[in-house]
Amino acid sequence: MSSYILKRILMSIPLLITISFITFVFINLSPIDPVEVVLHAQGVPNITAELIAETKAMLGMNQPFMLRYLNWLVACLQFDFGHSYVTGKPVWSLLGPAFLNTLKLTSVSVIAIIALSVVLGVISAWREGKMMDKSIRGVSFFLTSMPSYWLAALMVWFLSVKLDLLPTSGMDSLKSYVLPVVVITISFAGVYFRIVRSSMISNMNEDYVLYGRACGLPERKITLHILRNSLQVAISVFGMAIPIILGSTVVVENIFAWPGLGTLSVKSILSRDFPIIQAYVLVLAVTFVLFNTVSDILNAAMNPKLRKDL
Amino acid sequence: MTRKTIGLLMALMVSIVLLAACGNDKAETTSPADQRKELVYATSKDINDMNPHLYTGSLPAQGMVYESLVENTEDGIKPLLAESWKVSDDGKIYTFHLRKDVKFHDGEPFNAEAVKKNIEAVQSNASKHTWIKLSTKIASLQAIDEYTFELVLSEPYYPTLLELSMTRPYVFISPKDFMNGGTKDGVNGYDGTGPYKLTEHKSDQYAVFEANENYWGGAPKVSKVTAKVLPAGETTLLALQKGEVDFIFTDDRGADSIDVEAMNKLVETGEYQLVRSKAMNTKMIVANSSQADSPIHKTAVREAIWYSIDRETISKQIFNGTETEADTLFSSNVNYANVALKKRGYDLEKAKEILEEAGWKLEKGGEVRIKDGSKLMIKLYYDVNSSSQKTQAEFIQSTVKKIGIELKLVGEESSSIANRRSTGDYELLFNQTWGLAYDPQSTIAAFTSESAYLHTTKGIAKANELYEKINQVMVTMEEAGRKSLYADILTIVHDEAVFIPITNGNVTVVAPENLHGISFKQTQYELPFERLYFE
Numbered sequence: 001m002s003s004y005i006l007k008r009i010l011m012s013i014p015l016l017i018t019i020s021f022i023t024f025v026f027i028n029l030s031p032i033d034p035v036e037v038v039l040h041a042q043g044v045p046n047i048t049a050e051l052i053a054e055t056k057a058m059l060g061m062n063q064p065f066m067l068r069y070l071n072w073l074v075a076c077l078q079f080d081f082g083h084s085y086v087t088g089k090p091v092w093s094l095l096g097p098a099f100l101n102t103l104k105l106t107s108v109s110v111i112a113i114i115a116l117s118v119v120l121g122v123i124s125a126w127r128e129g130k131m132m133d134k135s136i137r138g139v140s141f142f143l144t145s146m147p148s149y150w151l152a153a154l155m156v157w158f159l160s161v162k163l164d165l166l167p168t169s170g171m172d173s174l175k176s177y178v179l180p181v182v183v184i185t186i187s188f189a190g191v192y193f194r195i196v197r198s199s200m201i202s203n204m205n206e207d208y209v210l211y212g213r214a215c216g217l218p219e220r221k222i223t224l225h226i227l228r229n230s231l232q233v234a235i236s237v238f239g240m241a242i243p244i245i246l247g248s249t250v251v252v253e254n255i256f257a258w259p260g261l262g263t264l265s266v267k268s269i270l271s272r273d274f275p276i277i278q279a280y281v282l283v284l285a286v287t288f289v290l291f292n293t294v295s296d297i298l299n300a301a302m303n304p305k306l307r308k309d310l
Numbered sequence: 311m312t313r314k315t316i317g318l319l320m321a322l323m324v325s326i327v328l329l330a331a332c333g334n335d336k337a338e339t340t341s342p343a344d345q346r347k348e349l350v351y352a353t354s355k356d357i358n359d360m361n362p363h364l365y366t367g368s369l370p371a372q373g374m375v376y377e378s379l380v381e382n383t384e385d386g387i388k389p390l391l392a393e394s395w396k397v398s399d400d401g402k403i404y405t406f407h408l409r410k411d412v413k414f415h416d417g418e419p420f421n422a423e424a425v426k427k428n429i430e431a432v433q434s435n436a437s438k439h440t441w442i443k444l445s446t447k448i449a450s451l452q453a454i455d456e457y458t459f460e461l462v463l464s465e466p467y468y469p470t471l472l473e474l475s476m477t478r479p480y481v482f483i484s485p486k487d488f489m490n491g492g493t494k495d496g497v498n499g500y501d502g503t504g505p506y507k508l509t510e511h512k513s514d515q516y517a518v519f520e521a522n523e524n525y526w527g528g529a530p531k532v533s534k535v536t537a538k539v540l541p542a543g544e545t546t547l548l549a550l551q552k553g554e555v556d557f558i559f560t561d562d563r564g565a566d567s568i569d570v571e572a573m574n575k576l577v578e579t580g581e582y583q584l585v586r587s588k589a590m591n592t593k594m595i596v597a598n599s600s601q602a603d604s605p606i607h608k609t610a611v612r613e614a615i616w617y618s619i620d621r622e623t624i625s626k627q628i629f630n631g632t633e634t635e636a637d638t639l640f641s642s643n644v645n646y647a648n649v650a651l652k653k654r655g656y657d658l659e660k661a662k663e664i665l666e667e668a669g670w671k672l673e674k675g676g677e678v679r680i681k682d683g684s685k686l687m688i689k690l691y692y693d694v695n696s697s698s699q700k701t702q703a704e705f706i707q708s709t710v711k712k713i714g715i716e717l718k719l720v721g722e723e724s725s726s727i728a729n730r731r732s733t734g735d736y737e738l739l740f741n742q743t744w745g746l747a748y749d750p751q752s753t754i755a756a757f758t759s760e761s762a763y764l765h766t767t768k769g770i771a772k773a774n775e776l777y778e779k780i781n782q783v784m785v786t787m788e789e790a791g792r793k794s795l796y797a798d799i800l801t802i803v804h805d806e807a808v809f810i811p812i813t814n815g816n817v818t819v820v821a822p823e824n825l826h827g828i829s830f831k832q833t834q835y836e837l838p839f840e841r842l843y844f845e
Contacts, residue, residue, distance in 0.1 A: 033729065040725045042365055042438075048761065051437045087358055087366055088496070097513070153544055161552045168549045169540060170515065257540045259514040266541070267355075267514075270695065272725060 005297055012289045019285040020076070024069050027274050035061055037272040038085040072278075081279035086271050091279045094264060099283065101171060102253070102260030106245045108177055109184040113245075114238055116189040121196025122227060128201055136193075144190030152183045152255045169257040180256045184245060195237050199230035232302055239295030243287040346844040348534040349825070351557040352546045356539050357517045360500040360508060362481045363432050363493040369477050370559075371537060373836035374519050375415075376481035376502035379406055379425070379474050382747050382832045387471045391420065391482065391503065392459075401466030401787040402449075408457040412526045414484035415501035422453035424485055429461070431493040432479045443755060443784065444473040444480075466785050468792065469751045476747060477836060505530045505840035514539055519839075531843035547572050550582075550820070559819040559837060571630070573820055583823050589634065589641040589814035590834035591745040595619075595690070595706075595738050596731070597808050599769030605686050606737045607769055610668035611715075612807035615688075615738075616654045617661035618710045625813050628701050632818060636811035638804060644749045646796035651804045661713045672714045679714035687716045691730060691739040694721035699740045702812065734765030742815070747833040754780055754799060770806040 081091035253262030268276035379392040392406040412420035439445040484501035506519035621635035640647035670679040679686040692699040756762030783795040
């Protein structure tokens with residue numbers, strides 16, 4: 001098992017290097033001169049040729065491309081992502097808190113998503129084809145297909161403005177978690193509960209269920225067995241839910257003025273704050289690779305057959 | 311079992327909501343009693359680094375914390391941190407007598423030495439400040455005695471006091487906050503002399519400014535101003551309806567994202583008032599006169615485009631009446647801009663006539679005019695992030711089509727448009743003047759600057775005469791001479807139609823109905839918060 005883990009981790013390194021290189025190339029392909037971006041971002045009202053030359057030297061932009069990339073990569077490995085063009089602060093000092101804020105939101109949402117998908121998936125599978133199953137699927141289809149910004153606006157208007165129950169935005173108290181978490185949960189649970197449901201249904205038709213019933217095992221015990229087996233399939237899906245949600249909070253964060261990665265990335269993209277954009281893409285890529293690796297390892301731990309494939 | 315599970319699920323959901331409802335609520339709306347003392351405004355951007363000698367901080371926030379030597383008002387330059395001043399006869403030496411009762415927020419005394427250190431700190435980062443011409447003309451600084459300060463220029467420069475009145479960079483921060491003896495590499499704190507102190511800042515969330523009880527001008531009545539970062543316009547509107555935010559204004563982008571109709575609806579509720587300043591800037595289309603191979607090189611084409619823009623419709627339909635029609639580069643309330651210039655209204659017939667005379671002919675059945683075998687096709691660049699620019703561009707495209715001009719629209723990022731402006735790689739692009747406090751001198755100084763409007767003005771017949779007059783006006787100390795020079799400058803660019811005005815923008819405030827003292831500064835970027843009070 002440990003050799004599998006080692007191999008799996010080693011495999012992700014070239015992937016990460018490729019991602020970092022592509023990110024760097026893409027940003028350097030931008031037709032806009034980064035030096036001018038820096039100066040515009042800093043609000044310098046008049047950009048002179050001397051100022052451009054001075055800034056270029058200061059940022060090390062006059063070096064060859066590969067050297068710049070290597071310097072950047074080496075620095076990134078030491079958690080030094082450079083300085084924001086706009087604020088001049090170290091990127092990690094902006095990215096770190098934003099990442100934590102998004103992680104807080106994501107963790108609460110993932111727990112809610114898993115709880116809701118499992119409960120709904122089980123009910124739906126158990127009542128397959130019945131009224132209950134149909135209505136759960138219908139409602140979830142309706143809710144998932146609603147754009148999240150619209151759903152969010154609707155909920156803020158009703159729950160915050162009309163009923164005065166919750167704050168409209170910000171990250172001030174426990175209350176401020178409710179609306180963003182509900183919006184994220186609604187847009188994801190509808191998808192994930194289907195996975196639990198179909199996995200449950202396919203397990204229900206397995207021979208061991210028939211055998212259990214034949215042996216007169218109580219229904220509750222049989223359900224637990226089915227659930228345990230179905231969740232094994234769902235683990236890798238749920239494992240990947242965390243990075244997917246981390247990367248897709250942009251809309252929700254912007255609507256709820258949540259000071260997380262989504263808000264930061266939009267702000268950085270609009271102001272062309274390249275060091276932050278680069279670091280943001282890299283951090284997300286690492287998270288994806290990391291969770292992918294972890295869920296592979298978990299799966300392999302549960303199913304020894306998978307280890308041999310590598 | 312099913313029913314049980316559903317019951318459980320419901321119970322879970324209810325308890326989550328209840329649990330959340332029990333959470334502590336420090337940012338909850340303030341109760342009506344203490345709301346009389348506090349104001350929360352929405353801002354689209356964080357206040358950022360508040361170092362007053364750099365340009366990343368939010369202007370309205372910096373305006374609350376820092377002060378300049380003199381103040382620019384509707385009635386001219388007035389004393390602020392300097393009680394009085396004297397200008398030598400040759401216009402080179404400015405002697406300021408400072409107020410004696412001023413302290414920085416950290417208790418440090420404000421005196422001539424502090425003024426000297428601050429201006430030195432600005433000057434040591436000269437390349438960042440070239441836009442403010444004063445920075446290139448300061449020869450020496452001297453603290454004569456504790457409260458007398460002398461500024462010596464290399465040559466006379468009439469807008470000196472005006473540029474000293476701006477929100478940055480010539481404002482004062484406690485020398486105790488300096489880092490490495492200056493402010494270039496950052497500062498250790500944000501202690502100004504202004505009516506408000508910055509007491510709390512949570513990056514990208516909010517910033518709290520508390521009244522400076524020891525303010526030399528008397529503590530402001532509104533004791534706490536909070537700037538809340540709300541990036542999406544829709545969120546701001548909902549937060550306003552709920553009362554989490556009670557004040558918005560059109561700072562550099564801020565409330566622009568709020569729908570005009572939504573603002574009007576808020577006012578209809580009777581709980582809010584809407585206050586608009588007079589014209590603060592001019593939104594315009596800039597034509598590149600120096601592109602010799604483009605039709606836009608010719609005055610006739612520029613004039614024809616000017617005549618074919620229906621400003622009334624743009625103002626009423628696109629801006630919903632929030633911006634007024636502009637007929638000249640500067641509105642008449644701008645200093646020295648009250649000059650009689652030929653009015654070019656919306657007149658398609660006149661535009662056609664001008665093009666005919668200039669040799670641009672429309673072939674039978676043709677839609678685009680042709681001269682010497684080339685079509686009358688022009689590119690207009692607009693900022694993709696500005697929805698109003700796109701709408702205006704499309705509207706103008708449809709009207710110039712009627713006179714036989716084909717306008718191609720290209721949407722780009724603002725930085726790339728700025729890049730085009732400085733390299734001269736454009737035919738037409740949207741822009742705006744610097745705004746009240748800075749005009750006319752900053753926009754006019756930009757006529758000669760490569761990074762601004764040099765390519766716009768370079769191709770006109772009287773270009774050299776224009777540049778000479780611009781150089782002259784900046785050093786002319788006598789008022790009458792300055793007036794006539796400005797009149798000439800404005801007439802030249804108006805006749806050549808290189809700056810095609812569209813509308814005048816203003817500052818709009820949405821505030822609680824019982825808030826009084828709403829007034830404006832001579833700039834579109836900030837407000838005098840210290841004058842506000844509830845009744």
